Amino acid sequence: MASYGYIIVGSGIAGLYAALLAREHGRVLILTKGSIEESNTRWAQGGIAAAIGEGDSPELHLQDTLRAGAGLVDEDAARVLVDNAADAIADLVRFGVPFDTADGEMLLGREGAHSVNRVIHAGGDATGAHIEFSLSQLARLSGVTILEYVQVLDLVVEDGAVVGLKALDTRSNRVESFRGTQTILASGGLGQLYRVSTNPTVATGDGVAIAYRAGAEVSDMEFVQFHPTALRLPGVPVFLISEAVRGEGGVLRNAEGESFMARYHEMEDLAPRDIVARAILNELSEANGDHVYLDVTHLDAARVRARFPQIYKHCMDNGLDITASAIPVSPAAHYMMGGVRTTTWGETTLPGLYACGECANTGVHGANRLASNSLLETVVFARRAVQRSLEAERSPARPWPGSVAIPPAEGGAEGPHPSLSGLQELMWRDVGIVRSGESLSRARGVLAAWQGMVEPSDRPSQELANLLLCARLVTEAALARQESRGAHFRTDYPEPADSWRHRLVFRR
Numbered sequence: 001m002a003s004y005g006y007i008i009v010g011s012g013i014a015g016l017y018a019a020l021l022a023r024e025h026g027r028v029l030i031l032t033k034g035s036i037e038e039s040n041t042r043w044a045q046g047g048i049a050a051a052i053g054e055g056d057s058p059e060l061h062l063q064d065t066l067r068a069g070a071g072l073v074d075e076d077a078a079r080v081l082v083d084n085a086a087d088a089i090a091d092l093v094r095f096g097v098p099f100d101t102a103d104g105e106m107l108l109g110r111e112g113a114h115s116v117n118r119v120i121h122a123g124g125d126a127t128g129a130h131i132e133f134s135l136s137q138l139a140r141l142s143g144v145t146i147l148e149y150v151q152v153l154d155l156v157v158e159d160g161a162v163v164g165l166k167a168l169d170t171r172s173n174r175v176e177s178f179r180g181t182q183t184i185l186a187s188g189g190l191g192q193l194y195r196v197s198t199n200p201t202v203a204t205g206d207g208v209a210i211a212y213r214a215g216a217e218v219s220d221m222e223f224v225q226f227h228p229t230a231l232r233l234p235g236v237p238v239f240l241i242s243e244a245v246r247g248e249g250g251v252l253r254n255a256e257g258e259s260f261m262a263r264y265h266e267m268e269d270l271a272p273r274d275i276v277a278r279a280i281l282n283e284l285s286e287a288n289g290d291h292v293y294l295d296v297t298h299l300d301a302a303r304v305r306a307r308f309p310q311i312y313k314h315c316m317d318n319g320l321d322i323t324a325s326a327i328p329v330s331p332a333a334h335y336m337m338g339g340v341r342t343t344t345w346g347e348t349t350l351p352g353l354y355a356c357g358e359c360a361n362t363g364v365h366g367a368n369r370l371a372s373n374s375l376l377e378t379v380v381f382a383r384r385a386v387q388r389s390l391e392a393e394r395s396p397a398r399p400w401p402g403s404v405a406i407p408p409a410e411g412g413a414e415g416p417h418p419s420l421s422g423l424q425e426l427m428w429r430d431v432g433i434v435r436s437g438e439s440l441s442r443a444r445g446v447l448a449a450w451q452g453m454v455e456p457s458d459r460p461s462q463e464l465a466n467l468l469l470c471a472r473l474v475t476e477a478a479l480a481r482q483e484s485r486g487a488h489f490r491t492d493y494p495e496p497a498d499s500w501r502h503r504l505v506f507r508r
């Protein structure tokens, strides 16, 4: 059986960056179920938040992070995040990421809920593509073993510690085992749970599902972030229209042409994401429509083209000149705040298992992530995970008092057979931007029945099984949390409650 110092699951920024650091300390294997370039990172537009501008400070960044997170941010973890931001950017520059500059200074954009401009970007709105390209090129040249089209099935646990994993080579259909001193989950999010999503098809919650099955703790799963502005053109796949567009002066308008956000929040178009997404939903339900508009026609056209080349081109290719006509948009599932619970050193509750990036739950996002904190979180905590793996004294996350398992399946086996599209429709309708006890209970019954019907045998069925497990975790957490907070909104409990100012943790 092949044996490595580090096995890394996933090839987005989290996996590649961790690999580039770890290769200095041992043999590194990256397993990725698609090609190395297929990841959520590649589609990130906004950028990376870092308090490096004049008039900004880590303290101000911390305050914005805490406010956006709606009372659930782990302040210690968030302090680690903001204090390490400048070093994280310097590291990415060292690895060749070409951030946008003018006169030798980094250009700083603005996004929702930030009180100052602090979002560093590359290629205008192509930040993720540049990061992915720079890091994957380096990884390919650096002696890291990269196995593409290999889907991890399960972790191997011996005497309570993770010692490797079992994986399916999806091209030969053979199952192989790999042994690793350290295993790092960096497998991204679960956006494929929802019918409307900005995420690529690889975002199927694999890391969370694998970790939960192995006995690791998983937390904050009720908090799924919906991005307010995804392109909504008939017949055109969902495409993100960055919040940075509003940061440059773009204005949301309803069907009457009214700029409505002042009615919902003092920060207007740059209010926290959950608030903007629900405001749009409200406008849509009042007008019985399926999109509002994001208007940049009042901005300088040359500036719009230069700052948002990807968005401009994508819309133009689909017959829409955004410098002349407003962009039809509506919300889409975008980011999972929850994940595999870790310490501020990336350690999970299982010795030998680390998690970083979207599949991890460090606690920095609370109930609602501040825009562009996610790429930063990935770099900061991936570095700390590798650092920790080198220390003789390690301390896995301590078990959370009061963690619970998903209740046993109670649903009947009646009804349609589970399918990806059926699951996405169910989650969009019943466990989406707005939920209720009734919709969540209905979803619970269907999901429980479906879970018992899937026999994983290949990549699609394994992904469906993982998504179903994640769907159960999201739904159970949302049912348990009898309040509204951040991205979790229930019509039957529309206000936040102090008694719910704590995290919900699941363990098998």
Ligand code: SIN
Binding pocket: 044, 045, 046, 047, 241, 242, 243, 244, 335, 370, 371, 372, 373, 374
């Ligand atoms: C965006 O560009 O609007 C997305 C950035 C993020 O999700 O942090």
